[in-house]
Amino acid sequence: MKQGELRRALMVVTVLCIFLFIYLYWQQSTKITPTLVYNYKHTYSSYKKSHPPQWTWECINQRCERRSIKGDVGAVSLATCSMLCGSTQLWPQPTGPVTLGSRAVTFNHKQLQLESIVSPPAKALLEKAYTSFNENIVSLIEKKDYIKEKTDLKRFLIRVTIVHSDIVRLKTSTDEGYSIALKPIGNEIIANITAQTYFGARHGLETLSQLIWWDDYANGGMLKVLKGATVQDSPVFSYRGLMIDTSRNFMSIESLKKVMVGMSANKLNVFHWHVTDSQSFPLIVPSVPQLAKTGAYSSGMTYAPEEVKALVEFARLRGIRVVMEVDTPAHAGNGWTWGPQEGLGELAVCVNERPWSMYCGEPPCGQLNPENPNVYDVLEKLYKDLLDLSSENEIFHIGGDEVNLECWAQHLQKTNTLYNYTDLHDLWGEFTMKALNRLYIANGNKKIPYIIVWSSKLSKRPYLTKYLDKSNIVVQSWGASQWPDTPDLIADGYKVLISHVDAWYLDCGFGRWRETGDATCDPYRPWQTVYNHRPWQQLHLNKKQIFGGEAALWSEQVDESSLDARLWPRAAAFAERVWSDPQLDTTTYSIQEDVYTRLNTHRDRLVSRGLGAEALWPSWCAQNPGMCL
């Protein structure tokens, strides 16, 4: 940059800053404006020092072997060796045919160029997806001035074709498939990505980004891409979810954006947001602001409607839909205490009641009051806002788990209405029917195609068929895989979303967090356990009735300090299970070397994208593939 340019740039920045300050000064009396950018900004730790290479890798029998460098010619970095040696280094593994070239070429990110053969409205989305693709590539760069180096290419053209440009909302029926054909023409690389929808195209861009790597041996550091590749790919399951609980402990919007960055790198497509629970109500619901006002941990630990909408948009660009869950009638307490002051009566009962072990599964207790008609009015307003905030009306989650009938019985005794019920499960069933009716009204008197409820006593016979309509109810089965729940639901003709606690609960394994009681869900599920869970095979389930899979992270013992490490790379192992559904050997449960190698590469990829993913093993094992198995 010349000196004059710098001065001009500084002037522009200064003027911008002054405007910004005036704007902010003017804004400060109202509310902090959430300014979410669509593109996640990666923070780089620092560029590495430039050192001559120390090791070289040689591909022998489809495995990279580490050797000391003798002399200084022809050293091959581990990244380059891995890309060119047998395994694909793609995660999740594509389901269709893949052919990869055995040569690589160098380029720099400025040579990347998008040509979109796409009409509006998908065109605008694709351009944003391309921007985040670009950021992913930039995140690989470890040397700032590498751009000065000569490259093999003049241009790296990415040509994207989308057949149905009108599809810009993800549905369960959306075709997420794509194909990539990457080939050299003269001193250019052309990567053709073809997809039926935008959502397939963005997956294609993700896969393409995984065919690109940083080679710190090439001219002191260069980007590389395979010289040729073809990939055809589409997912096995259309619902590939990840649940995050933001009620037990709050997670900032920024930390949730990072979750989505990770999800998009793994082609997970449903962010199930368990936004509230009995502990706290951090969601500001525009038509019922009292909920957050009396339920949030602090004014800083809330989600404003604009923030939620921006997050939903952030997710959509990454091929992710947001399903918001305000769990009821149980798991609701703090946030629901304002009824009496406003003349609505008790909206919730047993809130913060002691001894808690009598009235709920963990402190603090709280359940909605099924007898109070005002509860349903509030629910209708709440549902309307949730539908609006998430722009999601194909799938809705109403919670519905772990109702403690003792809590209600105690309350009904107080109001002398206990005699109305011989079986309080009917009260629960009626609550659910009423709530579902309000949801129907909130959705403009339109049926929501898939309404998810957690598995519970209500999702068992005889209540199941009495209260839950199999035409649009999906049961999220969270019990252990040996429990009869899942096969029973399938036998009764229900669609099931699988979240088995013994494999896909990522919060387990940290002991009891209370002074007394059990550590009910120990031990920890290592990534191998997550990966090796294939219930449709293990339990012989009809795959057609399996709505999808979801990994869940409850947040009693995690907040944003360790969120990344708790999720990754285990949620990535889950992602490959539901995207590719690889074969499973149920006699040995052994995992192929290739999976270790690819997952290790992918873990490093997540780290380069700014996620604090857990280490899989000592680095020595990464540098010596196959030697630690």
Add this chain to the structure above:
Amino acid sequence: MNGHIIVFISVAFTYCTTINGWAWQCNAENGYCTRILSPSVDEPEHPSLAVCKLLCGQPSYLNVWPYPTGKIASEKNLVMVDPQHITFELDGSTTTKNFLQEVVDYFQENLSRDNSNCICQDYYPLVVSLDALSDDLSLTLDTDEFYSLKLNTSDKRIRVEIVGNTIFGVRHGIETLLQLLVPYQNADSACLATLKNVQVTDKPVYRHRALLLDSARNFLSVNTIKKNINAMAASKLNVLHWHVTDSQSFPLELPSLPNMTKCGAYDKDRIYSPKDIEELVTYAKIRGVRILLEIDGPSHVGNGWQWGNEAGLGNLTVCTNQQPWRSFCIQPPCGQLNPANPNIYKVLGQLYGDISNMFPNIGMFHMGGDEVFIPCWNSSKEILDYIKGKPTTEETFLDLWGEFQNKSLRAYDAAVGNDKTSIVVWTSHLTDPNVIQKYLPKERYIIQTWVPDTNQDLITSLLNLGYKIIISTKDKWYLDHGFWGSTLYYNWRTVYNNKMYSQYHKSILGGEVCMWGELVDDSNVESRVWPRAAAAAERLWTNPSTTAGAAEGRFFSHRERLISRGLKTEAVVPQWCVQNEGECSSYL
């Protein structure tokens, strides 16, 4: 312009006007702080939990971690402090003053994190006088860490006097003072609040209060190590046991043995240079932490030692990276030093020489000495030739190992020029009470026990034989457990409840929590270690007769404190339990 800058600025602007929806009330009966909604003007409520916790409880109680062991008295009324109006009076020699100035800088650095540009009103100026009775700047096992702290408010002035027998005691006093200064914000003012009068005397029960970090399985950046040292300082841990090498890698650059990192580092970015070491040693010392370096041997060695043949020194190690690894070691990659090759002692001598130049003399050095895998030595022709004539029994190999240990010790003493250093080794076959005296004289060796809690017999036997020990209860203080094999995770309660073998037994020097590095690196080591290591810190500093339940609220405060100092520590309960003290603790 990007969005992050905008968010940052707006936070700064709205800082003073942030109104929290909750207030806290002190329950005089049980000393708990209770959360209440919509504070009314008449009630004695506090705008933050931290302020409530500062004030709540008996005058003889302080919300400090680890809990002081001496006398405590206080007057539980608030006075306001403006961070801009704190001054220090330093006493002692120039070197003492220079050191204390560094501690003051540390104090200021940690104080400023929670405060914005908001103006504090109605404050009293605070003067802190620091006085170290001795000018001794060395930090060893014998360093006296006692301090007394007196905080007195009169005539609209606050005066704090911290006196220690050494600067390291004074430093602990500063740490306690930091914990007694909590942010106090309301609509138009942001101050620090503290108590009107405080008196504390304090010193640790154990002299060796350590965290082990392993930078060989996975490399840890200098920055990551520093962050851990910061958290140690906040919790008054005083030894960083640095397991710097293992069979996987050798990241420590040695000026006279450049081949070690050349053959052993993962790459040239993952190396600790002598300059890094110098920086870390100083950084740690200011925080009252000494670095106990471990170069493990004869096992847990491999990558880094492969250059012997090329340099004409023969095989320095055997079985390095040998496959199938299960036949030659318990964890890949394999490798053990080659005791048949006399050159290894020359190399070890150079290694020890470099280390004693790079690290200050703390009177201790760790030689590892664990998990020798006899089938490895038994598979080497060279070693079998060396022991020729003797039967290949376990006893023969133990003798060989003992011989190695003895020669290593001599090499060490020769390198440092005296025989005063205490050598720490892990428990192993060699420390079996039946044979230990044959190999490891008690005058020279400290034994670090890593047996499970059930194996108290070993500890008893070693103590009876007169050995000094450091305790690292494997099934309570191994922080890597719970993520591999059939091991279980030990949460902070289990860590805290690890009662030390026998209180005040003079031969128990202390204990260590161990963070083995197979499954952690820069990404997650902080949250794996913290706040659990802080639970061990109180066990070692205070060794209370009570269990975790009694420390809960104070521990939660300390976790929040570590977060406010920028450390990514794991959450241990729902925030609701933090905000509603005592409500999650039991069934009732």
